[in-house]
Amino acid sequence: MSSVNVQRNLFHKVPPRLRGWVLPLLILAVWWAVVASGASDSPLLVSPLAVWQRGVGQVVSGELWVALSASLWRMAWGFGIGASVGLAVGALLGWSRWAERLVGPTFHTLKQISLFAWIPMLSMWFGLGDAAKIAFVAMAAFFPVVLNTLEGLRSVPREYLEVARVYEFSVWQTLRRVVAPAAAPSLFTGIQLSLIYSWLATLGAEYLLASGKGIGNTLIDGREHFWMDLVLFGVVVVGLVGFALNALLAVLEKRLLAWRDRTIARY
Amino acid sequence: MANPALNGASSGALEPPPAGPVAALPPAVAAAPVAAAHKAPRAWAWRWLWAWPFPLAVLALWQLSAVWGWVPEQVLPPPAAVFKVFGELLASGELWDHLRISMVRVFAGFGIGLSLGLLLGGAMGLSPTFRDYVFPLFKAFSQVPVIGWLPLLILVVGIDEELKFLLIAKAALVPVAINTCQGIQNVPNRLVEVARVYGFTRWQMLRKVVFPAATAPIWNGVRYGLTHAWLALVVVELLASSEGIGFLIVYGRQLFQLDVVLAAVLAVGIVGFVIDKLLAVSEAWLLRWRKPGL
Numbered sequence: 001m002s003s004v005n006v007q008r009n010l011f012h013k014v015p016p017r018l019r020g021w022v023l024p025l026l027i028l029a030v031w032w033a034v035v036a037s038g039a040s041d042s043p044l045l046v047s048p049l050a051v052w053q054r055g056v057g058q059v060v061s062g063e064l065w066v067a068l069s070a071s072l073w074r075m076a077w078g079f080g081i082g083a084s085v086g087l088a089v090g091a092l093l094g095w096s097r098w099a100e101r102l103v104g105p106t107f108h109t110l111k112q113i114s115l116f117a118w119i120p121m122l123s124m125w126f127g128l129g130d131a132a133k134i135a136f137v138a139m140a141a142f143f144p145v146v147l148n149t150l151e152g153l154r155s156v157p158r159e160y161l162e163v164a165r166v167y168e169f170s171v172w173q174t175l176r177r178v179v180a181p182a183a184a185p186s187l188f189t190g191i192q193l194s195l196i197y198s199w200l201a202t203l204g205a206e207y208l209l210a211s212g213k214g215i216g217n218t219l220i221d222g223r224e225h226f227w228m229d230l231v232l233f234g235v236v237v238v239g240l241v242g243f244a245l246n247a248l249l250a251v252l253e254k255r256l257l258a259w260r261d262r263t264i265a266r267y
Numbered sequence: 268m269a270n271p272a273l274n275g276a277s278s279g280a281l282e283p284p285p286a287g288p289v290a291a292l293p294p295a296v297a298a299a300p301v302a303a304a305h306k307a308p309r310a311w312a313w314r315w316l317w318a319w320p321f322p323l324a325v326l327a328l329w330q331l332s333a334v335w336g337w338v339p340e341q342v343l344p345p346p347a348a349v350f351k352v353f354g355e356l357l358a359s360g361e362l363w364d365h366l367r368i369s370m371v372r373v374f375a376g377f378g379i380g381l382s383l384g385l386l387l388g389g390a391m392g393l394s395p396t397f398r399d400y401v402f403p404l405f406k407a408f409s410q411v412p413v414i415g416w417l418p419l420l421i422l423v424v425g426i427d428e429e430l431k432f433l434l435i436a437k438a439a440l441v442p443v444a445i446n447t448c449q450g451i452q453n454v455p456n457r458l459v460e461v462a463r464v465y466g467f468t469r470w471q472m473l474r475k476v477v478f479p480a481a482t483a484p485i486w487n488g489v490r491y492g493l494t495h496a497w498l499a500l501v502v503v504e505l506l507a508s509s510e511g512i513g514f515l516i517v518y519g520r521q522l523f524q525l526d527v528v529l530a531a532v533l534a535v536g537i538v539g540f541v542i543d544k545l546l547a548v549s550e551a552w553l554l555r556w557r558k559p560g561l
Contacts, residue, residue, distance in 0.1 A: 011396055011400070012396065016399050019396075019399035019400045020399065020400070020402065020403030020404070021403070022400055023400060023401065023403075023404045024403070024404055024407070027404075044422055044423065101314065101317040101318070102317060102318075102320060102321045103321050104318075105314075105317075105318035105322075106318070106321050106322045106325075109322075109536070109540060110536070112536050112537075112539035112540040112543055113532060113535055113536035113539060114497055114498050114500075114501040114535050114536075114539055115498065115501075116498065116501045116502045116505055116513075117501050117505075117513070117516055117531070117532045117535045117536075118532070119505065120505075120516050120517060120519070120520035120528050121525070121528060121529070121532065123520065124342065124520065124523075124525060124528075125342065125343075199412070200412045200414060203412065203414045203415060204414050204502060207414065207417070207506060208505060208506065219415070219417075219418040220418060222418060223418035223419075223421055223422055226422065228422060231418050231419050231422060232419065234415075234418070235411055235415055235416065235418075235419055238411050238412070238415035239407060239410040239411040239415065240410075242410040242411065242412065243407075243410045246410075
């Protein structure tokens with residue numbers, strides 16, 4: 001597989017670190033050229049400069065912050081509620097075989113319902129305001145946390161628990177020193193997925209329960225008025241937020257799960 | 268905690284594991300994910316039986332709350348009403364029509380996304396040069412969720428079928444491509460080395476080593492892809508459609524007929540469940556060669 005035929009063609013002349021920039025720059029150049037050539041007079045074909053100016057305008061006027069902070073605030077609440085309830089439910093299902101037997105199958109069936117299908121029901125129960133949006137985000141955050149908590153607790157190797165029993169660990173000690181560290185990677189995956197789903201759900205809620213401010217509303221606004229530059233700017237912001245969330249989680253994972261590398265390194 | 272001496276030494280040094288079906292296996296094997304191991308049919312039957320009390324209790328409570336008037340029917344229609352509407356929608360063929368439209372959309376979009384994802388992921392996994400060029404852009408593209416692309420795509424292609432196909436394809440493409448790429452990259456080096464010792468050609472290497480070793484992660488990507496495709500379908504039908512199962516939900520909501528909404532939600536859940544089961548079965552079939560190894 002790694003026996004790369006060493007043809008010194010054009011592609012190999014670009015240093016590897018810069019290769020990632022080639023395609024985006026190429027796309028940007030083509031985009032610019034098409035706009036500049038005036039080949040199409042569609043109002044949808046806006047220049048990259050217009051997107052940039054729209055972005056600067058949104059930042060300077062403060063509109064971006066209003067929308068972004070409203071969206072992030074909703075996401076934080078929904079995620080906080082959904083993840084903590086999910087952690088509790090997941091721990092219960094993972095800890096007690098009986099709970100898992102009784103509730104597990106229902107849970108696994110319910111999670112099959114596509115999340116967004118709940119929005120019309122939620123709008124009926126909670127209205128179109130923030131309560132419905134937060135409730136929806138909480139639902140989105142809930143499922144991955146439960147699943148991964150359950151899986152994490154189940155994946156604690158039997159030998160570890162046996163060793164803990166041999167050392168006569170108390171329940172608390174077993175939880176603190178054996179179960180929690182062994183389940184931590186899976187728990188973390190759950191939190192990670194849950195945060196990403198929360199962001200997705202925030203956008204979805206803002207589209208479908210269109211009221212108030214938010215990045216989702218900004219995008220919808222742009223679409224309704226055929227402001228392509230605003231829509232493109234919104235897409236970039238959505239991507240940046242997703243990127244920032246992932247980066248934040250990567251840093252956290254490195255700090256919280258740093259012992260994982262160390263344990264392996266000792267072998 | 269993970270004492271190397273303990274792991275390295277013969278597992279017999281540990282106290283005997285408690286009795287149970289796994290006790291016959293050495294702990295190292297028992298700890299491995301033998302999820303698909305043949306369960307005793309009786310254990311399975313018990314599990315099946317225990318699954319019912321909880322949902323039945325919830326349904327009973329729900330029904331009683333309607334009967335005793337705790338919750339007005341406009342806010343939460345009783346389950347009996349929902350099942351009745353569900354039956355009527357089924358009998359009139361209306362539900363089937365919507366479902367058929369939705370399924371065509373899902374499978375067309377998923378088919379496009381799957382093929383492109385396999386191609387893209389395979390190319391990125393096999394050629395580091397290609398990966399250097401494409402991966403950053405792909406990564407940026409995948410950072411924006413399907414729902415973020417929706418307004419943009421509506422502006423560009425309108426709200427017809429193309430919109431649904433494109434969005435669903437995007438939803439399926441990302442997990443398929445990522446898992447294919449990583450699956451190919453993570454093929455254990457020792458397997459590749461053995462193959463090289465045997466003087467395998469490049470094609471033999473791909474056909475007999477790389478693809479079989481990467482099947483499990485790739486299939487995982489396919490699974491996620493189909494799940495995401497179904498999710499994307501519901502979103503796009505809720506937002507921009509005049510037919511399909513998602514539209515049925517919106518339609519019921521607009522008429523304040525929550526029993527229709529819940530019946531459609533039930534249908535969404537059933538389809539999701541069936542898709543998941545089908546995928547699990549085909550996974551077991553696709554990876555059946557792995558079992559004897561255990």
